[in-house]
Amino acid sequence: MKMSKGRIGRRLLGLAVAGVTLVAGGTAFAELGQPAPWEYKLQGSASPVMDTITSFHNILLWIITIITLFVLGLLIAIVVKFNAKANPIPSKTTHNTLIEVAWTLLPVLILVGIAVPSFRLLFEELDVPKADLTIKATGKQWYWSYAYPDNGKFEFDSLLATDKQPRLLAVDNEMVVPVNKVVRVQTTGADVIHSFSIPAFGIKIDAIPGRLNETWFKATKVGMYYGQCSQLCGKDHAFMPIAVRVVSDQEFAAWVTTAQKKYAAVPANSFASVAAAAQ
Numbered sequence: 001m002k003m004s005k006g007r008i009g010r011r012l013l014g015l016a017v018a019g020v021t022l023v024a025g026g027t028a029f030a031e032l033g034q035p036a037p038w039e040y041k042l043q044g045s046a047s048p049v050m051d052t053i054t055s056f057h058n059i060l061l062w063i064i065t066i067i068t069l070f071v072l073g074l075l076i077a078i079v080v081k082f083n084a085k086a087n088p089i090p091s092k093t094t095h096n097t098l099i100e101v102a103w104t105l106l107p108v109l110i111l112v113g114i115a116v117p118s119f120r121l122l123f124e125e126l127d128v129p130k131a132d133l134t135i136k137a138t139g140k141q142w143y144w145s146y147a148y149p150d151n152g153k154f155e156f157d158s159l160l161a162t163d164k165q166p167r168l169l170a171v172d173n174e175m176v177v178p179v180n181k182v183v184r185v186q187t188t189g190a191d192v193i194h195s196f197s198i199p200a201f202g203i204k205i206d207a208i209p210g211r212l213n214e215t216w217f218k219a220t221k222v223g224m225y226y227g228q229c230s231q232l233c234g235k236d237h238a239f240m241p242i243a244v245r246v247v248s249d250q251e252f253a254a255w256v257t258t259a260q261k262k263y264a265a266v267p268a269n270s271f272a273s274v275a276a277a278a279q
Contacts, residue, residue: 033225050202139194
């Protein structure tokens, strides 16, 4: 069956619109701090540390690409120039001082060049600045508990919400933080090793029983950001999301006032306490 030019044009236009919609949808997903369909790059940045990580990643990508193309060029040149047909009498060269110095010195210079921004990034991640807010995140099988010692010492559990979107990332109680404020996150584990990871903020730190680790972030954009436990911690490891809602200072102050009342009796009514009582 032949198709008219008009129908072909409409089909092509429809495909173009679908493509634009997919790209726009992917961008919208990225802006919400969650993975995007067909994403091939790092998740969109929402913190200074993630900005540095993205910049370092892009630099490494260029270096790796240049090295790969250079080695590929050498391989092709060797195949063409030194095959049996082009060289019926093979060379008996055993070494070349210039080449040996070059292939030793150049990789060293490249590695040193990579090490400088790498160490700067490590120091930026590990040197926690003066915090405006401290939150303690405790990993449990299989949910997170958040405590706000600077804001009335209330604590609440954050569990996977099966009736919300996005699937496997939404929670019943999000961590809430103010925008453009340094947030120090202290992590520990209540049972096994977990890992607190939020890609948009460039943070990933283990939550280990009996040990207190800490990291930091400063969210630069208002919105919802998602992460997950990144350490295999048992059968429900895949159902242990992290959700952080970044709000304005006024909204955060209002939320703290509400949370102090809402979670005042959490130690007696928490998910962990109910589970323990049922055993």
